[in-house]
Amino acid sequence: MQRRDFLRLVACATGTAVFGGTLSSRGAKAAATKPQKLNLLYATAEADSEAVKLVLPDFASKLGIKLNLETFPYAALQQKVFAELASSSAFYDIMVVDTPWMPALTNKIEPLSSYLKNPQLNDITDPEIKDFIPAVFYDAAVFNPKKSHLHFPDSNAPVDVAEIEKQGFEIYGLPLQANVLTLAYRKDLFEDPQEQQAFQSKYGKPLSVPETWDDFVPVAEFFTRPDKRLYGTTLMAGSGDWAVDDFKTLVACWGADGHLITDDFKMSFASPEGVAALTFYSDLINKQKVTPPGVTSFSWDDVADTFNSGLTAMAMNYHDMKLNSGVKGEVAYAMVPKKVASGPHFGTWILSVNKFSKNKEWAYRAVAWLTGAEAQTKMLEKQLHPSRASVYKEAAANSSLQKDFANFYDVLGKSLAVGVGRARLSNYFDVSKVIAVAVNNAATGSQKPQAALDAALPQVKEMLKQAGYTVADN
Amino acid sequence: MGWSLVCPAVVILLLMTIAPTIYLLQSSFFSFTLLNPELKRFVGLQNFVQVILDPTIRHGILVTLLFVVLAVGIELIAGLILAVALAPRSLGNTIGSTVLLLPFAVTPVVSALIWRQLLNPNYGWVDYYLQRLGIIGRPIEWLSSAPTAWVAIVGLDVWQWTPFVALILMAGLQGIPKEPQEAAAVDGANAWQTFWHVTLPQLRPFIALAVLLRLVEAFKTFGTVQILTGGGPGRATELINLTLYRIGLQDFQIGAAAALGILFLILLSIIVSQLLQVLGKNTELLE
Numbered sequence: 001m002q003r004r005d006f007l008r009l010v011a012c013a014t015g016t017a018v019f020g021g022t023l024s025s026r027g028a029k030a031a032a033t034k035p036q037k038l039n040l041l042y043a044t045a046e047a048d049s050e051a052v053k054l055v056l057p058d059f060a061s062k063l064g065i066k067l068n069l070e071t072f073p074y075a076a077l078q079q080k081v082f083a084e085l086a087s088s089s090a091f092y093d094i095m096v097v098d099t100p101w102m103p104a105l106t107n108k109i110e111p112l113s114s115y116l117k118n119p120q121l122n123d124i125t126d127p128e129i130k131d132f133i134p135a136v137f138y139d140a141a142v143f144n145p146k147k148s149h150l151h152f153p154d155s156n157a158p159v160d161v162a163e164i165e166k167q168g169f170e171i172y173g174l175p176l177q178a179n180v181l182t183l184a185y186r187k188d189l190f191e192d193p194q195e196q197q198a199f200q201s202k203y204g205k206p207l208s209v210p211e212t213w214d215d216f217v218p219v220a221e222f223f224t225r226p227d228k229r230l231y232g233t234t235l236m237a238g239s240g241d242w243a244v245d246d247f248k249t250l251v252a253c254w255g256a257d258g259h260l261i262t263d264d265f266k267m268s269f270a271s272p273e274g275v276a277a278l279t280f281y282s283d284l285i286n287k288q289k290v291t292p293p294g295v296t297s298f299s300w301d302d303v304a305d306t307f308n309s310g311l312t313a314m315a316m317n318y319h320d321m322k323l324n325s326g327v328k329g330e331v332a333y334a335m336v337p338k339k340v341a342s343g344p345h346f347g348t349w350i351l352s353v354n355k356f357s358k359n360k361e362w363a364y365r366a367v368a369w370l371t372g373a374e375a376q377t378k379m380l381e382k383q384l385h386p387s388r389a390s391v392y393k394e395a396a397a398n399s400s401l402q403k404d405f406a407n408f409y410d411v412l413g414k415s416l417a418v419g420v421g422r423a424r425l426s427n428y429f430d431v432s433k434v435i436a437v438a439v440n441n442a443a444t445g446s447q448k449p450q451a452a453l454d455a456a457l458p459q460v461k462e463m464l465k466q467a468g469y470t471v472a473d474n
Numbered sequence: 475m476g477w478s479l480v481c482p483a484v485v486i487l488l489l490m491t492i493a494p495t496i497y498l499l500q501s502s503f504f505s506f507t508l509l510n511p512e513l514k515r516f517v518g519l520q521n522f523v524q525v526i527l528d529p530t531i532r533h534g535i536l537v538t539l540l541f542v543v544l545a546v547g548i549e550l551i552a553g554l555i556l557a558v559a560l561a562p563r564s565l566g567n568t569i570g571s572t573v574l575l576l577p578f579a580v581t582p583v584v585s586a587l588i589w590r591q592l593l594n595p596n597y598g599w600v601d602y603y604l605q606r607l608g609i610i611g612r613p614i615e616w617l618s619s620a621p622t623a624w625v626a627i628v629g630l631d632v633w634q635w636t637p638f639v640a641l642i643l644m645a646g647l648q649g650i651p652k653e654p655q656e657a658a659a660v661d662g663a664n665a666w667q668t669f670w671h672v673t674l675p676q677l678r679p680f681i682a683l684a685v686l687l688r689l690v691e692a693f694k695t696f697g698t699v700q701i702l703t704g705g706g707p708g709r710a711t712e713l714i715n716l717t718l719y720r721i722g723l724q725d726f727q728i729g730a731a732a733a734l735g736i737l738f739l740i741l742l743s744i745i746v747s748q749l750l751q752v753l754g755k756n757t758e759l760l761e
Contacts, residue, residue: 079723086508086726104509104726229596238617239706293595296707297617302594311596426507429724434530441708444618459530466524466730 032361037066040351040366041080041092044071047177047349051379052370058378063124063369065362074098085109090356093363097173099140099347099421100428103148110353111145111170115364116161127368129159131388132175133413139421140175140348140387144168149424149469150263173352174371175387179318180346180415181249182408185209186313187332189223198222209334210314213253213280216337220290223313232290233314234306235281237443238297244432245345246316247439248420249336250277252343258420260435265464265471269435270453278449282442296444316344320383320408333411335418346419348387385412427467434459501732508726521733531734534714535741541699541713542692544624545631549688550681552632553639558669560640561647571644574637582634586701589630593617620710623703627711630698635691639684646680647673686750693742714738 042049049071059067070092072080081095085108097105115121116129129137137159138152152169164171189195190209199207203218210216220232236242244260247269252258256273257266268274285291292311294302300317307315310327316336323329336344351367353360369375376384376391380401386392392413395401401409425431438456441447447455464471502521506514525531556574560567577585592598595613604610616622650673658668696715699705705712718738722731 075723082508082726086511104507108509238704239708240704293613294615294618296615297623297703299704305594306596309597427725427727429720430727433720437706437708440706444707446620446708467727 032359035065035093035359035362037068038093038359038363038366039068039070039091040094040096041077041084042069042071042096043077043098043349044073046074046098047096048379048382048384051177051382051384054382055370055375055378058375059366059369063362063366065366067366081105085354085356088356090354090358092354093357093359094367095352095354096176096349097352098349100425100432102140102143102172102350103424103428104426105352106143106145106148106170106172108355109172110355110357110360110364111172112174112353112364112367113161113165113171115353115361116171121361121364122368124365125369125372125374127174127371128373128388128390129161129174131373131390132159133178133387133389133416134159135419136175136178136346136348136387136416139346139419140178140350141171141173142169143172143424145170148426151259151421151424173350174367175348175350176371176376176384177349178346178385178387178412178416179348180385180412180419181245181316181318181336181344182411182415183209183334183336184307184315184317184321184331185334186310186329187406188329189313190332209332210337211334213250213337213339216314217284217288217290220284220314221288224288224290229311231292231312232288233284233316234291234298234303234312235284235295235316235443236298236300236303237281237285237291237295237440238299238302239436239440240299241429241432241436242299243436243439243443247278247281247435248422249316249343249345250281250339252420253277253337253339253341254280255340258343258345259423261423261425261431261460261464263424265469267457267460269460270457275450275453278439278442278453281439282445282449285443286445296440319385320405330406332406333408335411335415342418343420344415344418346416346421348421380409387416389413425464425467425469427463430463431460434463498732498735501728502736503729505729508728517729521729522737524730525734525737530709530712531714531717533709534712534717535738537710537712538693538714539745541627541631541695541711542689544628545635545692545695546685546688548628548632549636549639550685552636553684554643554681556636556640557643557647561644563648571641574640576637577634578637578641580634583697583701585634586630586698589626590617590702593626617703618707620707623707623711627699627702630702631692631695634698635688639688642684642687643677643680646677650676682750686746689746689749 042052049069052069056067056069078101081097081101084092085105097109116127134157135155138155142152142164144150152164153167157163161171190207196207199222202222207219210219223230223232236246248258248260251260251269251274254273254277256271257268260269262268285295292306303315303317304321306312307321308324310323310329315321321331323331351371353363353367357363371387373388373390376386376388377394380386380391380395380398392409395409422428434456438452442449442452461471503516503518504514505517505521560570592600593616595601595615601613605613614622616626654672654676655668658672663671694715695713696719699711699713700716703711705716718731718734721727721734
């Protein structure tokens with residue numbers, strides 16, 4: 001090779017290297033650089049972190065990225081999420097978000113519609129968003145960026161990104177753990193021939209799991225035997241958000257808006273239906289006396305303890321129940337009874353992408369994979385409450401789940417489809433506390449239901465006004 | 475040289491105490507939430523007016539004052555009785571003093587969780603043994619009515635903190651000179667007269683110290699009541715700290731929370747300073 005040829009070769013190689021480098025860096029910009037690690041901020045117990053831990057090895061092999069999972073209990077998690085977003089921190093790429101937090105977070109969470117529509121970003125997992133249970137998806141993930149208090153108009157429509165955008169809404173995450181109230185009951189008691197005969201002779205109709213609240217009362221009365229330490233049911237009537245969840249379920253059943261406050265700020269909790277629902281609730285405790293002592297200080301935890309220790313025949317809760325080893329019996333599940341309508345309270349944890357993350361595209365891919373059907377099906381092993389219809393079909397076909405949880409997943413899926421979420425308020429917890437106090441006062445009998453709700457009404461209106469919402473005085 | 479030695483401490487103090495206080499004060503004059511600082515607007519004294527006019531906040535302050543008076547008052551009396559009983563040096567008293575430390579050493583949140591189980595009317599030990607002993611006919615629903623919920627929250631605080639008061643007063647009793655008591659006995663004073671007119675005045679600095687420390691802690695009570703009653707039934711046990719937590723750390727209304735915090739701080743400063751003036755008369759500790 002002559003010296004001139006050598007110089008040409010060097011010049012050519014240099015040119016290729018320079019221009020090639022420029023081109024490849026442009027290509028890298030178009031497709032974001034894959035990070036070595038993504039940080040996920042998650043709830044320890046409430047959103048079932050064990051289920052996420054189970055799929056971490058699969059995640060690493062599928063995406064080639066390590067997922068660093070950090071978990072906190074509920075109160076600390078909320079403060080952490082808000083503090084991280086308020087300080088525009090990029091540390092956590094993905095955050096789990098509870099439904100009542102989102103109205104205050106919509107300008108800090110990355111909208112995902114454009115990601116869902118971009119085939120290049122769905123190269124690892126097809127998000128299959130039509131597979132999500134529509135009511136769950138719209139309640140947990142779809143918000144109006146300009147008016148975060150609004151719900152999507154049709155919560156039963158098949159999930160469609162184009163339609164969501166057309167209506168002025170955005171998608172702020174993908175649902176993972178979906179919780180809803182179901183009715184657990186003692187199958188052994190309901191199927192006991194002696195109990196069936198006794199009920200038949202007392203009420204003139206067969207003993208069956210109540211499907212309506214009207215049927216619920218005689219069944220609860222029938223099983224209430226304080227001398228034998230057995231009560232018909234138990235409730236979450238303590239002074240907390242759980243009492244509101246019980247109450248809003250009944251308000252929906254009685255035919256008013258189960259969100260308790262409508263999107264145009266009508267106070268459905270104080271409507272005639274609301275008063276009737278609270279009267280029914282209070283009567284279960286004070287008139288029919290079908291609940292165990294102490295029910296007016298109970299949260300969902302106490303409801304589980306009470307049912308699991310064999311003290312009640314029926315109980316509503318957000319999760320499955322397990323009778324204590326000393327209690328001989330069997331548990332099965334039914335949907336929460338109806339009145340003129342149905343509307344068990346539900347709330348869903350979604351995975352959202354931090355707007356300030358430096359790895360948003362890969363964070364989206366991770367969210368799509370973690371909330372995908374394959375991952376959710378595997379998470380069933382750790383009792384995830386799935387948010388996808390297809391995973392409920394998988395659960396129905398899984399004999400091991402049937403053995404361990406009876407018909408829980410079947411009832412869970414059906415209940416989610418008709419669930420009703422919370423009002424979307426930036427000061428939800430303040431408002432919820434006022435309503436919880438009203439419910440608790442009616443439950444303890446210290447106030448009549450009408451008086452309790454009348455007292456709450458001006459307080460709620462004032463709080464909403466202080467938060468900047470336009471509320472009519474009458 | 476002197477300033478350079480003091481400088482690190484001053485910087486830390488400025489960063490950790492003075493700066494947040496200034497931020498708190500400044501925040502109280504603005505309306506904003508943590509996540510929307512761009513919507514921050516000056517509202518003058520509106521946050522303070524809002525807080526003062528809010529009946530639930532006024533109720534919370536009254537509940538807090540009542541809680542502090544009841545809890546610290548009972549702890550002082552019970553602590554004094556325990557201290558007098560355990561002050562003489564003996565093996566039994568040494569063991570008793572050590573046992574006293576146990577409730578004081580339990581994490582408040584854990585003690586509240588245990589109390590909640592103990593007071594459960596369906597399977598808690600308290601109702602079970604009260605019924606077994608024939609003291610009550612049917613279970614008491616401790617956390618479902620206001621009077622019994624108050625017994626529960628004050629009882630828990632007294633159980634946990636009386637040993638602390640007792641230990642301070644016991645140290646005082648063991649440290650005060652014996653001559654005045656012996657002189658009183660020679661003059662014919664009986665045990666009660668000696669205690670009331672001689673021992674108790676000498677204990678005053680220690681009582682002031684115990685009350686001061688307990689007052690500060692009692693006003694800060696949050697976790698135990700949050701777990702035990704959640705402020706219920708209704709709002710019967712809703713301490714102001716529970717309200718402050720909800721406004722500041724659940725709804726993140728920083729302006730309103732700052733105003734409430736400052737007002738409560740002013741109220742506390744007035745109460746504590748007045749109380750110390752009463753307790754601190756003629757005590758070297760506070761002079």
